Amino acid sequence: MAVELHDLDELRRYVAEHRSLDGVVVQDIDLTGEGELIASVSCLGATFLGVDLAPATLHHVIDTGGVVFPDLPGLPFDRAAAIGDVPGVVDEELVTTEIDGTAYAAAKAAAMRAHATQITVDGPWFVLSNELAQPLFTTEYYELVGAPRPAARERDLFEGTGTAEGGDL
Numbered sequence: 001m002a003v004e005l006h007d008l009d010e011l012r013r014y015v016a017e018h019r020s021l022d023g024v025v026v027q028d029i030d031l032t033g034e035g036e037l038i039a040s041v042s043c044l045g046a047t048f049l050g051v052d053l054a055p056a057t058l059h060h061v062i063d064t065g066g067v068v069f070p071d072l073p074g075l076p077f078d079r080a081a082a083i084g085d086v087p088g089v090v091d092e093e094l095v096t097t098e099i100d101g102t103a104y105a106a107a108k109a110a111a112m113r114a115h116a117t118q119i120t121v122d123g124p125w126f127v128l129s130n131e132l133a134q135p136l137f138t139t140e141y142y143e144l145v146g147a148p149r150p151a152a153r154e155r156d157l158f159e160g161t162g163t164a165e166g167g168d169l
Helices: 008-018 035-039 055-063 102-113
Strands: 025-027 047-049 067-069 097-100 120-122 125-127 132-135 139-142
Touching: 008 035, 035 055, 055 067, 102 120
Parallel strands: 025 047, 047 067
Antiparallel strands: 097 139, 120 125, 125 132
């Protein structure tokens, strides 16, 4: 599970000890005055949720492989979910299948909105009953279990089953 940092002192201690923010989740910290500290380390696979970053620091985080989810002004959601809050998330190296659902994004959002007692959708975000905002991704990732690992990432959930897309199993 990823290390989560929620305050500035904790972040400074972590950077001093590890000299990296690789794979770390940084949440709800004002980092506008910490550009030099952040620029001194790699952010490969780091996730920054609801943080304030100066533009140069934002570019460094993205350029070194980090992902930034800004505060959600104007939305009825107060907090973004951290990786540990989302069930079913697996490490990148375990992902075997990647499905581009861009063509179905509007239908996906509409289907989620149809379950208004369980989920709230607002623009590219949704929340479950835990009220932690999550992005409404157009690409979905899966881990193949119970079968040999494919040599390359599959692009179809039925790949390797011996059936054509949409065919009977």
